[in-house]
Amino acid sequence: PVQPRERLRVAIQKSGRLGEPARELLASCGLTWRESRDKLFLYGESLPVDILLVRDDDIPGLIADGVCDLGIVGRNVLVEHGLEREAQGRPADLNEWRQLGWGTCRLDIAIPESEEWTGPQQLEGLRIATSYPQTLGRWLRDNGVDAEPVVLNGSVEIAPRLGQADVVCDLVSTGGTLRANQLRPVTTILHSEAVIAGPRATLDDGRQEIADLLVRRLDGALQLKE
Numbered sequence: 001p002v003q004p005r006e007r008l009r010v011a012i013q014k015s016g017r018l019g020e021p022a023r024e025l026l027a028s029c030g031l032t033w034r035e036s037r038d039k040l041f042l043y044g045e046s047l048p049v050d051i052l053l054v055r056d057d058d059i060p061g062l063i064a065d066g067v068c069d070l071g072i073v074g075r076n077v078l079v080e081h082g083l084e085r086e087a088q089g090r091p092a093d094l095n096e097w098r099q100l101g102w103g104t105c106r107l108d109i110a111i112p113e114s115e116e117w118t119g120p121q122q123l124e125g126l127r128i129a130t131s132y133p134q135t136l137g138r139w140l141r142d143n144g145v146d147a148e149p150v151v152l153n154g155s156v157e158i159a160p161r162l163g164q165a166d167v168v169c170d171l172v173s174t175g176g177t178l179r180a181n182q183l184r185p186v187t188t189i190l191h192s193e194a195v196i197a198g199p200r201a202t203l204d205d206g207r208q209e210i211a212d213l214l215v216r217r218l219d220g221a222l223q224l225k226e
């Protein structure tokens with residue numbers, strides 16, 4: 001069981017595309033912090049809101065376990081977590097509290113540049129490298145395709161060149177990574193953007209009130225940006 005905690009804890013990406021804008025967004029809500037020596041924990045000074053800098057893939061699990069209360073993360077990571085729970089026969093625990101409108105990217109199937117694309121059926125029996133096996137699995141089922149996911153946590157784009165997979169299913173932002181690896185996106189299986197992820201259940205120990213206050217300020221900050 002998690003210890004009672006009266007300060008809100010928000011998980012954001014420690015490096016990568018969403019980390020810096022997430023920090024800026026929280027700062028624009030009037031939050032100020034004191035950094036821990038390793039810079040992975042930011043102790044909130046102006047509000048009882050602390051920030052934990054972690055790997056994006058770890059954010060849903062941290063919220064699910066009650067270690068953090070909210071997270072700023074790509075929808076792609078949140079959806080994968082939800083489908084994983086579903087596959088285990090467990091009820092949904094998290095949802096999107098807000099959509100942030102930035103950090104947009106797509107989860108795409110990409111094939112070698114030299115190959116034609118005729119449609120999903122072409123993937124039948126192929127090995128597909130991905131970090132999103134559940135999201136890919138759902139799309140394959142929806143399309144009646146029987147393929148073999150090859151799960152990799154990083155450098156998915158080099159799998160075809162290494163002979164480890166035939167095609168990939170990976171995030172595409174600028175498209176630069178795919179191009180550099182002679183791959184081309186052929187179909188989108190998920191549209192993603194940064195979101196505020198939080199539990200479906202109400203928070204304990206007065207943290208719900210802090211979360212409500214933070215989200216009101218976030219809404220204000222997001223409106224100013226429009």
Ligand code: PRP
Pocket residue numbers: 016017056154156170171172173174175176177178
């Ligand atoms: C994604 C993806 C590619 C890259 C694509 O990784 O896995 O590596 O972005 O971006 P591009 O189209 O602009 O080249 P991400 O930044 O999410 O980092 P991670 O895989 O380490 O979580």
Ligand code: ZN
Pocket residue numbers: 055056057
């Ligand atoms: Zn990641």
Ligand code: MG
Pocket residue numbers: 154155
């Ligand atoms: Mg990557």
